[in-house]
Amino acid sequence: MIDRRRRTVRDLRRGNRSVLLWQLYLRGTLTRNDLARATGLSAATVSNVVSQLIRDGVVVEDGSVESDGGRPHVLLRVNAGHGHLVGVDVGETRVRVELFDLSMATKAKADYGLDSGGRDVEALVGLIHAGLRAVLDNSGVPAERVLGVGVGVPGVVEHTPEAVVHGQTVGWDAVPLERLLREDTTLPLFIENGAKSMGQAEMWFGAGRGASSAVIALIGSGVGASVVANGATYRGASSSAGEWGHTTIQIDGRACRCGARGCLEAYVGAEAVLDRYREHTGTAPTAADGGEEAAVAALLDTADAGPVLDRTAVYLGAGIADLINLFNPQRIILGGWAGMLLGPRLLPGVRASAARHALRHPFGQTSIELCQLGPEAVALGAATLPMERFLSQGGTAVPAAP
Amino acid sequence: MIDRRRRTVRDLRRGNRSVLLWQLYLRGTLTRNDLARATGLSAATVSNVVSQLIRDGVVVEDGSVESDGGRPHVLLRVNAGHGHLVGVDVGETRVRVELFDLSMATKAKADYGLDSGGRDVEALVGLIHAGLRAVLDNSGVPAERVLGVGVGVPGVVEHTPEAVVHGQTVGWDAVPLERLLREDTTLPLFIENGAKSMGQAEMWFGAGRGASSAVIALIGSGVGASVVANGATYRGASSSAGEWGHTTIQIDGRACRCGARGCLEAYVGAEAVLDRYREHTGTAPTAADGGEEAAVAALLDTADAGPVLDRTAVYLGAGIADLINLFNPQRIILGGWAGMLLGPRLLPGVRASAARHALRHPFGQTSIELCQLGPEAVALGAATLPMERFLSQGGTAVPAAP
DNA sequence: GGACTTAATTTGAGTCGCGATTTAACCTGG
DNA sequence: CCAGGTTAAATCGCGACTCAAATTAAGTCC
Secondary structure, eight states: OOOOOOOOHHHHHHHHHHHHHHHHHHHOOEEHHHHHHHHOOOHHHHHHHHHHHHHTTSEEEEEEEOOSSSOOEEEEEEOGGGOEEEEEEEOSSEEEEEEEETTOOEEEEEEEEOTTTTOOHHHHHHHHHHHHHHHHHHHTOOGGGEEEEEEEESSEEEESSSEEEEETTTTEEEEOHHHHHHTTOOSOEEEEEHHHHHHHHHHHHSTTTTOSOEEEEEESSSEEEEEEETTEEOOOTTSOOOOGGGSBSBTTOSBOTTSOBSBTHHHHSHHHHHHHHHHHHSSOOTTGGGHHHHHHHHHHTOGGGHHHHHHHHHHHHHHHHHHHHHHOOSEEEEESHHHHHHHHHHHHHHHHHHHHHSOHHHHHTOEEEEOSSOTTHHHHHHHHHHHHHHHHTTTOSOOOOO | OOOOOOOOHHHHHHHHHHHHHHHHHHHOOEEHHHHHHHHOOOHHHHHHHHHHHHHHTSEEEEEEEOOSSSOOEEEEEEOGGGOEEEEEEEOSSEEEEEEEETTOOEEEEEEEEOTTTTOOHHHHHHHHHHHHHHHHHHHTOOGGGEEEEEEEESSEEEESSSEEEEETTTTEEEEOHHHHHHTTOOSOEEEEEHHHHHHHHHHHHSTTTTOSSEEEEEESSSEEEEEEETTEEOOOTTSOOOOGGGSBSBTTOSBOTTSOBSBTHHHHSHHHHHHHHHHHHSSOOTTGGGHHHHHHHHHHHOGGGHHHHHHHHHHHHHHHHHHHHHHOOSEEEEESHHHHHHHHHHHHHHHHHHHHHSOHHHHHTOEEEEOSSOTTHHHHHHHHHHHHHHHHTTTOSOOOOO
16 A cells, blocks of 8 residues: 655655665765666756765765766765664673674674573663663764664564563563663664564675565574565564464474474474484484584584484475465575574575475575574674664764764 | 655655545545645645646545534545446456446456366457457446556466466466557556455455455465555565465475475365365265365265364464464455355364464464455456556546546 | 634745756867 | 867756645634
């Protein structure tokens, strides 16, 4: 039912500022003429809008290129120093706070352990605030120049309209995280599921670049997915879309920690793979005391793990085939820490299994690849949220001018 | 990445015409003041735009309502006679052509059998043209006043940019249907998968009214789905999204006609249910010679069909749970001819099974209901495609004025 | 019949994007 | 060194747009 918003004459200018900014941001440096050609706007309007953007400090001229006989082109780019962004990665064991400039270069970091396993929300909120202060102090960036703070959290984020987080794995039930954070900061907050923000990082800077639709399949201890459709993260009615781990792959199959049976997560998550190896061989995998990650790494070198891993590829391929059939994406991107560890070993088997289980036509339109960014991209992805807003608003919501 | 289109000053007026038209179309009759409140536009602008719409014949005044002491409100509505729409339903056995006015009231119908099972594309194209001529002649509507022709077809429709149809069930491999139809008509064509156009009919006029996201699950001989997200049909990268029937519900399970094993369609489509009944009892269901539809109807009255039907509800519920987990829709709507036949019997079991297999949170946000329109809604849904375009363009693309 | 209410239109001002024109900044060739 | 050529960018005038305020229209009520 398309766009239901009214248009005022101001929206015109804001929209065109946004169109030009997105172009400059995604394609690097361009001339005014390039912008006119790329957007379809007249050269007059581009010139006019760009001069306004330069006056606002959002865009800067960046050298020139001589042409063959005429006035040289002036190159334009987004002013990386015009503002800053904060990305926060709330994990189950750590909180990471990272400060970026507009080119997404890291300017400062702070990193804290969480001993309560993330259950203690007040302590977590305190650490986020401490991290915020730390990155601002260390970099000397004044708070007024921060365009926003993106926070990636484990769990479903509902916007009602304030962000409320439901996180089973950390025992959160409707934690009003936005309100809690708001008590100690006035910066714009963007709270989002960590898997979705990682997916966005992968789309902007990783294996998803250039695609407008993709599904990022994340395999860690459990299994999740981030769906990108028409260039934007797909959230569904209450932001819990993409719960791929609990789709049924085997009716009445293995018990899953969600209480149901036969979930994909009960077969292909790190925990499930280790369990299945134990059942298969009767022994625990080596290095099991080094944690799940070490155990999975050890599994790859274990001689008798072959059948378990091959079978995992079959399950995973079937799960991916479901994604292909239902979402018809341009790409499937395999990520998550276990996905990165197991990926190279499993990928051929996964591709074969997906080809068997998916319909020919959508399978032919997609490719199955490994991710390019690691799990530490959550903070980066979280920082893209205020950036997305900034660009879409045409670089208004500008912090206090210098 | 949001809207990448430039804005010109003309888009403003067209956009606001569109906003007002959508309001009038969806909510029936409104006054100018209602429109101003609903859209946020100023009363001045609404008055201005509406007078233009009235001058163009798109909108008409429709009586007035006295207010308590002031000037009476004038009611406005879309002029149902301003133009007409054609919906074509291409099935495997029939072609139906239907003419509607803008209020979607049927003005004429034509209906032809297809003996080739739809394989003979040239014959089909001839019948569509014959139907077009017939409905126009019978109703006396001149072709210039038809805003467009929507065609719902069995198979995947790829827009490259001309619509090309891939239909396994009718043996079509890349049939350039748009080009073929274009040879004999200049009317705007909108070719779409029949399941998706039925889904759109259900969203506009059936069980989906008022929802902005839903999945319409269609059970016929096979199984399919139409996904609606953010108020628009979700198509994916190459328009084949929503192939729910071939998601895997049981690894290495029953063989499916697609060649894979364990597809949902191998358990819950009409064909599969009848097969499973035969295997269960060793006998064919009564009235099997009356076709699948009669056989399914007979099955419902058969004493020993209980276990097969109960088990079907379990499978169907698990498949629906996958949709809930992945798409997080506001509603699940159960349709298709077999879905309508079996629905009342299966629904309690389906709901219970979906509750067991879906995550608590997204399951709590959705409801599972029966559809309100029958399979004959394909033509209606196809006719909504030109209507959607007409409204989104603000009632421009107007046929020659009377 | 005059005061009051509410709906709708008109008016005047401020913005916007575009096409045409002008200015700016460079090259080349004699 | 300088006229002529070439391309990029800025400027100008025009038509179109929305909005707030003022005005007109069409009723009710005492």
